[in-house]
Every structure is written in structure tokens, then in C-alpha cells.
Amino acid sequence: MGSTPQVKPRALLVDLDGTLYRSAKLFDDVRERINDYIINVLGVPAADANEVSGRLYRQYGLTVVGLMAENYGVDLDGWHKHVHGTLDYAKLLPRNEPLKELLDSLTMPKYIFTNADREHADTCLRLIGIQDCFDGIIAFDCIVDRARELTGNAEGAELLGQVFCKPDRRAFEYALGRIGEESAGATMFLDDSAANIKGAKDAGLQTVLVGSESPCEGADFAIEVFTGLRDAAPHLWQ
Numbered sequence: 001m002g003s004t005p006q007v008k009p010r011a012l013l014v015d016l017d018g019t020l021y022r023s024a025k026l027f028d029d030v031r032e033r034i035n036d037y038i039i040n041v042l043g044v045p046a047a048d049a050n051e052v053s054g055r056l057y058r059q060y061g062l063t064v065v066g067l068m069a070e071n072y073g074v075d076l077d078g079w080h081k082h083v084h085g086t087l088d089y090a091k092l093l094p095r096n097e098p099l100k101e102l103l104d105s106l107t108m109p110k111y112i113f114t115n116a117d118r119e120h121a122d123t124c125l126r127l128i129g130i131q132d133c134f135d136g137i138i139a140f141d142c143i144v145d146r147a148r149e150l151t152g153n154a155e156g157a158e159l160l161g162q163v164f165c166k167p168d169r170r171a172f173e174y175a176l177g178r179i180g181e182e183s184a185g186a187t188m189f190l191d192d193s194a195a196n197i198k199g200a201k202d203a204g205l206q207t208v209l210v211g212s213e214s215p216c217e218g219a220d221f222a223i224e225v226f227t228g229l230r231d232a233a234p235h236l237w238q
């Protein structure tokens, strides 16, 4: 574990999937739909789908970014509909009152910072019952919209040059800009991905790994579940 900062952060950037809830079934369902899209829409042989999606996810941080980068001809809106549009969210995501209470007791501004799309984030937050706990949502759509604006609705490589996601350093800089925070060190980032935690630490943020009590590289704190934050980082409430 790195040196533990005791400076109270002015804002929190909080990942969604795997951080504010964990659902093996939902992850399996998403993975199944991703593979289905790759096979049936993009025409990748079924035998290769797992390998392709896994490799793109590891290499680019987000399978869909890899599909764009490697010119698979992915249509973003179609992708989101296919991957998230048919999930049975209501069955998979119960309300979480203790989590809501914990978030409500933290007085600094809090933002969702997810590589997933906005609609997915809205749905999850609503079902868990924590949609009012956040001051904003920074989702993958925001970054794509920004890229489209910057490039005058370019496609392909030109658009992709402006598309990024966690753990790319640009994603953290973009998020800090969005919340109007100039000091990375005054912002705390919470995520269940070791790669994202390392990226955030490289960008200068305070970091909390969620989902494991064994810290990864770049983690200031590591907690099994989000509500463990109160014991791990009591200075957030001081």
C-alpha cells in the first residue's frame, strides 16, 4: 500500500459496476450479450468470440473501444442497446439502504465515473436507490459526444483519436475538468479495477480499491465492500 493520504478529499469520483454493487449474474449476462453481438452482428466466428472480447477489454479498457480501434464496424447505439437493453435489471439489482445512508453521510460532491453508458448507470442507480446521492454522472457517452463535437462528427480513426476511457490518463483529466476540480490530489477515486486504480494514481488522485482487502498497485486504501469506507477512511467524515 502506498503512503496513505489523510487529506480530506474535496470530491469523490465513484465507479459504478463492481464498486457500488456486485452481481455475478449481471456480469455474466453482459458478457454473454457482448459475445452475442460480436458473433451475430460483427460476424466474428463463435469459437473466437471469448478470446476477442477478452483481449479487447484488457488492451483497451473497454471492449467497445477495442472494436472501434480495430475497425470492427461497431455502431455505438446498437451496441448499448444490444449489451444493456435487454438485461433484467430489476431482478438483479436490489435496493441498498445501508449504501444510501453511507453516501448521504458524505458531504462532499460525489460523481459517478463509469466506462459504461449513461442509461445503464441511470437504471442501476435508480434500482439500488442511490440516484439522488450523486451530483452528476460521467459516462462513456459523454466522452463519445465530446469526441464527436471535437471532430465534427468524424468516424473511424479520427473519432477514435478522441475517444478514451479509464484507465487512460485522459479519462481522469476529463473527469476532473467535468467536476471543476483542478487538483487531482484533492479528489478521491473509488473503483474495483486494479488497472483503473493504477491509472488514477498515475494521474495523481487519491485511490480506493473496492472489492478486495488486499491493495493493488497505486491503492491508498482497499476495502471489500463500499460500506467498508467508514472504517478504512474515517477522515472523510471529519
Ligand SMILES: [Mg+2]
Pocket: 015, 016, 017, 018, 019, 191, 192, 193
Ligand atoms: Mg467497475
